Amino acid sequence: MRKPQESAGPSQRQQRVAELVRHALAEVLSRGDIQDPVLSQHVITVPEVRMSPDLKLATAYVMPLGGQDERPVIEALERNKKVLRQEVARRVTLKFAPDLRFRRDETFDEAARIDALLRSDKVQRDLGSEEPDTEE
Numbered sequence: 001m002r003k004p005q006e007s008a009g010p011s012q013r014q015q016r017v018a019e020l021v022r023h024a025l026a027e028v029l030s031r032g033d034i035q036d037p038v039l040s041q042h043v044i045t046v047p048e049v050r051m052s053p054d055l056k057l058a059t060a061y062v063m064p065l066g067g068q069d070e071r072p073v074i075e076a077l078e079r080n081k082k083v084l085r086q087e088v089a090r091r092v093t094l095k096f097a098p099d100l101r102f103r104r105d106e107t108f109d110e111a112a113r114i115d116a117l118l119r120s121d122k123v124q125r126d127l128g129s130e131e132p133d134t135e136e
Contacts, residue, residue: 017094044065
């Protein structure tokens, strides 16, 4: 029997199920099916969902549009986790409905950090000293 590689990324099945769960969560949140005052006041994006190898745990990375009120939105999602899980189970056909975890999506922060690095004086000075390619 072949041992799974520890450094390998998620399997194709994990990725496919994660994308189905992401679409289901986004649909539920955009339609306003959850009756919660915090969730009804925000537009919430779900850029990524990661599934555990056994497909029983889904970690959804969420961000309110505009990046404001992150903590209250995640707390509201945690409070409504049971209803969201039921809605995902109705929309995605799996043997087990995955438990949901909600985390703050940090890709926007990382992109802003990289952008700031690229715009820094040191990088601009290095880019300015390069000689242009003359091969054409």
